[in-house]
Amino acid sequence: MSAAETINFTRGVPAIESFPIAELTAAAATALAKGADALLQYGPAAGLAPLREWLAGWQGVKPDQVLTGNGSLELVEFLCTALIKPGDVVFTESPSYDRAITLFRRHGAKVVGVPLEADGPNMAALEKLLSEHTPKLFYVIPDFQNPSGATCSADKRRGIVELVARHNVLLLEDAPYRMLRYRGTQEPTLFSLAPQRTLHMSSFTKLIAPGVRLGFMLGDPGVLAQIGKVAEDTYISPGYFAHGVTLEWLRAGKLGPQIEKLKGLYAPRLDACLAALDKYIPDAVATRPDGGFFLSLTLPQGVSTTDLRAAATKRSLNLADGLAFFPQGGGERFLRLPFCALSPAQIDEGIRRLADAVKEVRR
16 A cells, blocks of 8 residues: 555544445335335434334334434434533543533533443442432443443443442443454343343444434433434434335345444454554553454553654544543543554554654654
């Protein structure tokens, strides 16, 4: 590849070659032939009823426990409008998804970060923070976390559920990467451990394509109705055409094969990323996830994220701002590396450039 080619380690986007274009084309034709009027008209804010029924069957819940939206982040926005008041405390992991932190703050919440370890939140810190604050909710990404890549252990999941039950805290479980496990054993969802206290979110963005704009939330029907009323007052109904196309794709049995295709595409890219880090920056401490879209680095002593980004830009290498993921400061040596949209050759070259940038900052 050309040394002038820009390599982006910024956003966690899917690989373009992963999109099932022919399958979606066929699904769109089927959906329009079966019910164009319903798909091109307004409808109930909770989403296309047959899609919600399919999702309910897949997830083992009732249809009134399913709310759909144009991506899961939009559902977080509606949740904030429905449930968060200025001055409310919201817990997140630290680091956590920067856009969720932004939404909580936009609604006037005080965001408190719970330090994250390789196997999930620091439980002693969580217990201490719960003795000091009364949070409205705790936002958690238990599987292949964004930005760290960490996965919460089964023991810590059970511990989280016990603590929030004791302190009467709502859990918001964000699980868009859960299906993309490349090795190891799946852990139980927080929703399966505490269905009455957990809102579980996921999305087809990472499984099909961002363009389908289809996220969903599982939870208590009463709480979902509150969030759904905000959605109705905002846009009347979500994109029914995308819902109809996705439903026909799901009915055609494409989800399982697509997940296997993604695993086959992305697992070698994760391996390439780890191998390049071991080769070029052996003194950086990397997370070693078993799936998902991200891994993260603790940079060597004396190397700050801010300085490294400036040095990397000179090498046509774009990096995300590591500071943005920490709600109460920190992250001066934190770096997130998304790998799914890059080929193994691009990954190797990108991390070679990253190593050169590290050397410059050290000098």
